[in-house]
Amino acid sequence: MSDLVLYGHPFSSYTWKALMPLYANGTPFEFRNVDPAFPGNWDFCRKVHPAGKFPVLVDGEAIVIESTAIIEHLAAHYPGAAPLIPEDPGQAVVARMMDRVFDRYVMDVGQLVVNAYIADAANPNPDQVAAGKNGLLHSYAWLENWLAENELPAHVSLASCAAMPSLFYADWIERIPDTCPRVRDLRAELIALPPAARCIEDARPYRHYFPLGAPDRD
CATH class of the missing domain: 1.20.1050.10 (Glutathione S-transferase Yfyf (Class Pi); Chain A, domain 2)
Structure with a gap:
């Protein structure tokens, strides 16, 4: 199982923003749906995010909140074919x-x-x-x-x-x-x-x- 876990919702615009680089670079990760059907995932986001929002990325011991920061984290630690941040x-x-x-x-x-x-x-x-x-x-x-x-x-x-x-x-x-x-x-x-x-x-x-x-x- 991958060390990366993304908490989000399939209909959420900001979750899409975090999912796209993961898909583009084929980065292995586990997706956990923050839907009322999965109250434990809601509880986790409320615990780790100051406003209880998603997406939230868990990378081993690191927890990264906010989609922009998640992309920056992926660019730094999981680079791939898709250049997430320009080198220039x-x-x-x-x-x-x-x-x-x-x-x-x-x-x-x-x-x-x-x-x-x-x-x-x-x-x-x-x-x-x-x-x-x-x-x-x-x-x-x-x-x-x-x-x-x-x-x-x-x-x-x-x-x-x-x-x-x-x-x-x-x-x-x-x-x-x-x-x-x-x-x-x-x-x-x-x-x-x-x-x-x-x-x-x-x-x-x-x-x-x-x-x-x-x-x-x-």
């Missing part, structure tokens, strides 16, 4: 910057809408929904401009592991507009990557969890 220091800065952009200004902004529907699916807070949807449109426009002068390679890396689940779910919340073709094309390229496709397929049985109602696509 300048490019590594850009990768880390874009990791934060996708987490903070796509994933977390879209979560505002999801949280509003979780709180009251019949009458979600309109201000919170508007803030999330408008925030996504603003982020899409920023990304479209950034992609006009920069490249985010469509292979598994810190930046793409943040981008794929962010854009996958964000497009369910607020469609990427026709004015952002580069962002739309990037999403399509990333979700076609084999590790991403595996995450998407494994999560398919849980689509009823999506509080806005999962669209009949992807």
